[in-house]
Amino acid sequence: MAENMLIFTLNGRERYAIAVKHTREIVKYDRLHHLPGASAQVLGLALVRDAYIPIVDTQSILFSNAPRVVGEMAIILDVGEPVGLTVQQVHQVTMLDFASQAELSAKGRFVSAVFHDQDGIIQGINVPEILQVFRQPPKAQAQVPRHAPHH
Numbered sequence: 001m002a003e004n005m006l007i008f009t010l011n012g013r014e015r016y017a018i019a020v021k022h023t024r025e026i027v028k029y030d031r032l033h034h035l036p037g038a039s040a041q042v043l044g045l046a047l048v049r050d051a052y053i054p055i056v057d058t059q060s061i062l063f064s065n066a067p068r069v070v071g072e073m074a075i076i077l078d079v080g081e082p083v084g085l086t087v088q089q090v091h092q093v094t095m096l097d098f099a100s101q102a103e104l105s106a107k108g109r110f111v112s113a114v115f116h117d118q119d120g121i122i123q124g125i126n127v128p129e130i131l132q133v134f135r136q137p138p139k140a141q142a143q144v145p146r147h148a149p150h151h
Contacts, residue, residue: 002097006075007122008087010059015122017096017115018085022127024078026090029055041133046084048076055084061133062110079127096124 005017006026032044032055041060045052055074074084096115113124 002095004093005096005122005124006093007091008075009089009091010062010087012088015091015120017094017122017124018075018077018127019124020093022077022079024076024082026073026075027084028073029084030072039133043086046074048082048084051082053082053084055086056130058085058087058130061130077127077131079131083131085130096122 004020006020006023007015007017009015027046027048029046029048032046033052034044035042035054038054041056043055043057046055053076071086071088073088073090074086075090076082076084110126110129111123112126115122115124
């Protein structure tokens with residue numbers, strides 16, 4: 001099954017792809033507004049077409065020990081409530097065929113398939129898994145039991 005995929009980079013050289021059907025637009029944002037209590041992967045809110053959209057640090061989701069990267073470009077996903085995934089650079093839209101091109105055995109939690117082309121590999125992003133990570137509620141802080149005052 002062939003699908004239009006949006007190719008982008010993180011870390012300067014590694015290429016990733018998201019199905020175009022999951023994307024709404026690519027935006028540059030000027031500044032982020034802090035969102036207290038949000039998941040650690042949420043960098044903040046960006047004003048995009050008169051609406052505030054959470055911008056997520058894609059790199060910190062994919063690589064647990066990666067430094068936070070606050071860029072200025074995001075792919076806005078069209079999956080219910082909009083959310084932006086930070087990217088370093090967007091390259092192109094290309095047709096990739098899962099049946100004939102993908103190596104499905106080389107996948108992980110966040111990668112649905114790996115494709116090869118003349119420039120190397122492209123890792124297909126598993127959008128539902130990425131969204132699940134940052135939409136998890138923050139871990140509840142331990143409650144310290146309060147003792148009644150002694151009289």
